Amino acid sequence: MNLEADLKTILVPVDFSPFSDLAVDYALHLAQAFDAQVRLLHAAVLFQEDASDQQRLQAYTQWVAEQEKKIFGQMSARKMLGISRGARIQTEVVRGVSAGNAILDYVESHPVDLVVMGSHGRTGLSHLLQGSVAEKIVRLAPVPVLTVHRSVKSFQLQRILVPIDFSVYCQRALEHAFCLCEKFEARITILHVVEQDVHPSVYAGDVHSVFEVDPALKKQIIDNMQAFVSDWGTESRVEEYVVLEGKAHKQIVDFAAANHMDLIVISTHGLSGLDYFLLGSTTEKVVRWAACPVLTVKRFESNF
Template identity: 35%
Template sequence: MITIQRILFPTDFSRCANQAFVQAVQLAKRHSAELHVLHAYVPYEDHTSLLTVVPAAPEVRPGATVLTPPMLQVLEQQQAQSLRITQNVARDISIGPVIIDYAREHEVELIVMGTHGRRGIGHLLLGSVAEEIVRFASCPVFTIRETMEPHRAGAFRKILVPVDFSKHSEQAVRYAKELAILYGAELQVLHVVEEQLHPALYATGRSSVFEFMPEIETTSVREIERMLMESGGPEVQAEIHIREGRAARDIVKFAESHASDLIVIATHGLTGIEHLLLGSVAEKIVRFSRVPVFTVKPFGTSLLKGPEVHHDASAGPHS
């Protein structure tokens, strides 16, 4: 069972953030959770560039009201005017640490935020705030990318959970099962077998790892079936898919081609030191996925409640 008492919604007042606010309100209403709305900003930061044009943010000072007319309209549309909402403004030299510190100090259990907001071309140069939050926050993070047609609140019918057979991905399976029950969705469990053929092997006329090791697919299916049974939680309808490719790239492609509505993925899986050098698969998916992404952690705050839940609270974001 998933329980949430406090949700943090950071906003930069962009269209992207407004789309994410719809999901934040829906979750807060569903769980009777307190919703913290935070505007974090860097004084005198120039949000424009020669290659981007962004709308000006409203003038907001500490102690000011953060809820804008579009946000008030969302509350009215979802009949959520009675939600407990805390509004805050914070400034610092960097936005990411402000959000992470606020979440820790206020014992936030879930962060809901948009991706591709006001950073413009800076996203390509510096990395997005959302990816920074996914990497360092000690609670689950729900990211929503801006789209031409906004995602309907809570309209999740197919939930994709990629697995790498680590303990962390087993935890993601448990979250995905609980979310599937919550939204009446079915699961799509995906394992991507990384392409690792040596170029010399192409001379044999074989180009797939499945041709050299045909047992991989059968073994992977059995392992996923084991994870579904041993991860605990409710029984849900699940499809099992095995693909060959590159994890981040092909997870995003799968979600688009199989009409996935939500991706649930664990951070800190089997990437080890590669995470520090190249960024984790989860962060790459947050960057490129058009589908909302729910990332879960092996440390810190857990939304899962029940006797079968095992969560390593002693681990940390740098483990």
């Protein structure tokens, strides 16, 4: 999918916490830039009831209906905010046995091109929420997902970090990053992390880095990075090429924080070819620990 041409509908799951309201703000900025529609979605989570206990089930169903009236009121307030900012915005409430499944079902059955969601919900337990909702959406949604961390104060998009591993799967991440750069006049930093361990046999020589073993390696990697990027975007937007050594997810998160990045754009599929294993070892950890928003891009996207 071409971001410029095909980003038509942005879905924002909301739970009325300050963190989901921040996601709404991000979605409104993107919608304005791309002339897209915003859909606010609240998943009313249902507890499993014994269908044979009709009296109990009827009372519970009535309680859910009353709660949904309150929900529609809260959704209307957010819709009016979007309209006041010139957005085309819709609101929907769906029922489901879990928020994650309800969101995924909606994405599968409606024309959604991007999901924007906060990474911290009503419970105040960010890691628990990420494990049960945000990380599930990142892993299973067939479209890109932008997660906005609770530490973000306001929308900002001037510096974008794109980690690459030279696989075909990070090409989409580059495409999306360059498109965002054009829309928001941002700058890109391209990062590659070398995870190659130094063999113990060299320790006697007090060598602890692969770059000490091969001093020319870093320049070779940067040359390859420049060649790789030039095939997929406007290189003039690249501010810096960076090569680091260590655990990929830690280096990505630490570099983004130290250099005040506004967004990380990362693919969910790397050299291994195993989506879930890569996601668990790198991308999902970046989503979990990065202080800035993270846009995760699928290797195969149904729309985006």
